[in-house]
Amino acid sequence: MPDVPDVSFARDILPMFTSVDVAHMRNMMDLSNRxxxxxxxxxxxxxxxxxxxxxxxxxxxxxxxxxxxxxxxWADSGGPP
Ligand code: HEM
Structure with missing residues (x-):
């Protein structure tokens, strides 16, 4: 049975960034992108x-x-999607 990562970008990480965060940081990095x-x-x-x-x-x-x-x-686990 494959290991199921217990933390996911889509489920756990993305929701911590607000649309304001994403908009303000867009010129440096895309906080909406894994x-x-x-x-x-x-x-x-x-x-x-x-x-x-x-x-x-x-x-x-x-x-x-x-x-x-x-x-x-999440980062230490290799950034699972
Ligand atoms: C590598 C990491 C980051 C760097 C180098 C960085 C750098 C900056 C810089 C230079 C500004 C503009 C100046 C300022 O308002 O202080 C800024 C604004 C902002 N950043 Fe970041 N940032 C980083 C990560 C983040 C993260 C992870 C978030 C959210 C969780 C975030 C949210 C914001 C917001 C909301 C603003 C706008 C602040 C305002 O205008 O009121 N940033 N960032």
Missing amino acids: ESVFAHASAIYAAVLNGSMPPPSSGEARWSAEMCATFKR
């Missing part, structure tokens, strides 16, 4: 973990510890 997010995963993780992204000035809530951990688990 390949783009995986390519920038360590920088994204650092930014959400330290609270610099999304910027507090955007009015968006800082990512919870659980959201950060889910993102890291």
Whole structure:
């Protein structure tokens, strides 16, 4: 039986990015695209973990510890779709 990844981009990661996040970051990376997010995963993780992204000035809530951990688990698992 093949291993079923327990974290998925479509189900777990994509919903954590708002349309505002995607729009504001589009000139640097595509937060709606698995390949783009995986390519920038360590920088994204650092930014959400330290609270610099999304910027507090955007009015968006800082990512919870659980959201950060889910993102890291996804990246560490090879970024399953
Ligand atoms: C590699 C990681 C990232 C880098 C280098 C980065 C860099 C930047 C820069 C330079 C800006 C414009 C200046 C500023 O408003 O501070 C910006 C804006 C923004 N970023 Fe990021 N960002 C990253 C990841 C993210 C992530 C993961 C999110 C969401 C979870 C995010 C959400 C936003 C939002 C919402 C804005 C607009 C803020 C506003 O205008 O009020 N960014 N980012």
